[in-house]
Amino acid sequence: MSAIRPPSVPTAPVVEVKKLWSTFRTDGVDAVIHKDLDLTIAQGELLSIVGGSGSGKTVLLRQILGLETPARGSVTVLGHPAAELGRAGAASRVGMLFQHGALFSAFTVLENIAFPLRELRNLPDDLVRDAAMVKLRMVGLDPSHAHKMPSDLSGGMVKRVALARALIMDPPLLLLDEPTAGLDPDRSDAFCTLLRELHRELGLTVVMVTHDLDTIYELSTRIAVVAEKRVIVDASPQEVLAYPHPFVSAFFLGGRGHRAMELLRAQPPRPLEGV
Ligand SMILES: Nc1ncnc2c1ncn2[C@@H]1O[C@H](COP(=O)(O)OP(=O)(O)OP(=O)(O)O)[C@@H](O)[C@H]1O
Numbered sequence: 001m002s003a004i005r006p007p008s009v010p011t012a013p014v015v016e017v018k019k020l021w022s023t024f025r026t027d028g029v030d031a032v033i034h035k036d037l038d039l040t041i042a043q044g045e046l047l048s049i050v051g052g053s054g055s056g057k058t059v060l061l062r063q064i065l066g067l068e069t070p071a072r073g074s075v076t077v078l079g080h081p082a083a084e085l086g087r088a089g090a091a092s093r094v095g096m097l098f099q100h101g102a103l104f105s106a107f108t109v110l111e112n113i114a115f116p117l118r119e120l121r122n123l124p125d126d127l128v129r130d131a132a133m134v135k136l137r138m139v140g141l142d143p144s145h146a147h148k149m150p151s152d153l154s155g156g157m158v159k160r161v162a163l164a165r166a167l168i169m170d171p172p173l174l175l176l177d178e179p180t181a182g183l184d185p186d187r188s189d190a191f192c193t194l195l196r197e198l199h200r201e202l203g204l205t206v207v208m209v210t211h212d213l214d215t216i217y218e219l220s221t222r223i224a225v226v227a228e229k230r231v232i233v234d235a236s237p238q239e240v241l242a243y244p245h246p247f248v249s250a251f252f253l254g255g256r257g258h259r260a261m262e263l264l265r266a267q268p269p270r271p272l273e274g275v
Helices: 057-065 109-120 125-138 155-166 185-202 213-219 237-241 246-253 257-266
Strands: 013-026 029-042 046-051 072-077 094-097 173-177 205-209 222-227 230-235
Touching: 013 057, 013 205, 029 057, 029 205, 029 230, 046 057, 046 213, 057 072, 057 094, 057 173, 057 205, 094 155, 109 125, 109 155, 125 155, 155 185, 185 213, 205 213, 222 237, 222 246, 230 237, 237 246
Parallel strands: 046 205, 046 222, 094 173, 173 205
Antiparallel strands: 013 029, 013 072, 222 230
16 A cells, blocks of 8 residues: 655655664564654644554654664654754754653752753753743743642643743754643643644644544644554545545544544644744
């Protein structure tokens, strides 16, 4: 079955994955997670990566972050091999929102947001504090929350603080792993609205892994489906829905897909902002 590809990519890619193989050796046996996986992400896109459980979506995000090493092939981010992003300064190029927020429980909200800047160790305290306050407001949180501990926050607030930390160094690329997991429908909708506004206002390129169809249809400019160890289709939501593959049918057209499908039908296709 041949993959559908968009006809052209309008600007220099922010992420370019070419013929990627990801493997893990367990008990002397190599498990192949990705085999000749190709994916190109242009500036300003909001790309959702979907696939079955264990299909390698998180490993793909980790490859883009430079946390995994390709067994073969290449992963290029902003023109450099992902592995070269390194720890120091990586947050200025790629922001990552982990699935459970992953805040430091012993740090206040403001200390959590400021953490990547503090790690640089060369900025005055008041500047770091001011920058963290700007990001706190940017994610829609009142400054009165700055000195709270993570245990005092709701699930939605934890996500917002983690997002503020991911954006502290104004990275052009933001990676999101299940951004609305664990949120009730109202908080999930509010978080999607925030992500859409930040995507537009900051001109971000966003790559998101999610199982949540409402989130996918609400935000995606494009969807990449991972199955059979590669990206089988990489296109607009409408084109992906029409792609003949058992996973696509089960995921998008099964029972839970119907409400989200109605939402998609009611909306015009989302334009690609900033491209
Ligand atoms: N460090 C590792 N060592 C060995 N195997 C790993 C490692 N990391 C991931 N895997 C394996 O790679 C496969 C893909 O994992 P991954 O977490 O990317 O799946 P996923 O598509 O994100 O799944 P889910 O939707 O369930 O979160 C799984 O079989 C997993 O067990």
